[in-house]
Amino acid sequence: MNNNQTCPDYMSPELSAPHQSVDLLKDIIKRYGQTHYARAGQMIRDADFHSQVFWVDSGVLLLRTDAQYSIANFGKNQLIGVNNIFQGGMPDHYLEVVEDTRYTVCPVEHFLHHLDDGRVVLAIAEHINWQAMVMAFYVSVMLREDAYGKVKFALELLSKASAEFRDHISVVKFVCERTGVSKAHAHSILKQLRLGGYIEMTAGNLVQIFKHLPSAY
The missing domain is CATH 1.10.10 (Arc Repressor Mutant, subunit A)
Structure with a gap:
């Protein structure tokens, strides 16, 4: 990346996450999920993170790789953990609650049960493709700048x-x-x-x- 190039809008979930795909996946979360509350400073890790897909109803969360590095932030009306549908997608990642948060979690099994629906498969693929594009740009900045x-x-x-x-x-x-x-x-x-x-x-x-x-x- 040349230093004159600005950070593209697709780096922000609020601006560029594939909205139709997000809405479809949100519907599954809301249909089968449960509402949880977490206080600022709490960590959501291990099975509580890796076996779930999240919808943020309110609050602020950080996606971390360890105590030193965070790689994404999420707020109201954002989707987290689509990679968890395929076990091993984010093995070392966990969430830190930055502000008191209300969120809905849905076990990945409910998504696996919908993989015979082409719309769901396409929605998952579109979201993961967007995530890969974001990560590729981020890695290029870290390596080149x-x-x-x-x-x-x-x-x-x-x-x-x-x-x-x-x-x-x-x-x-x-x-x-x-x-x-x-x-x-x-x-x-x-x-x-x-x-x-x-x-x-x-x-x-x-x-x-x-x-x-x-x-x-």
Whole structure:
């Protein structure tokens, strides 16, 4: 990725998840699932995560690979865990509850029982294809970009997230967990971007990006 390229909209579930597919899969979750509540700071892992598909009714969740890295965030009216339908799809992943959350969970068995319905198979395939496209772009950024390019990408990605999510996570935490850039380096870059009038932050949270971020640092 060239540093002049912005983070594409398809990186955001809120903007580009395949809506018809999401709606069909949501219907299965709502028909067979159960509502749960989780408090901020709680972790959803092991069988509680890997054997379920989730629909977020309210709140904020992070998808983590470990305590140091997160790879996705989810909020109201978003779908999580479609890969779990095929066992082993996300073996080390788990969810962290960022804000008190209400969600509906449906055991993957109910999706397996619907695989004779071509619409369900297509919906699953479309969603997984979108996830693969998102991950391919993310990996390309991590492999090709320098520290500034990674911070730029993370800022643009965060700006596409809901205000609810941005209010519950600091910019530095988000940048470091998504990119592996050190806190000191992230602080330095963010300071220069603030001084240059590119971004607005309040209490460590991103408010907005005022203009296109510079191509180099």
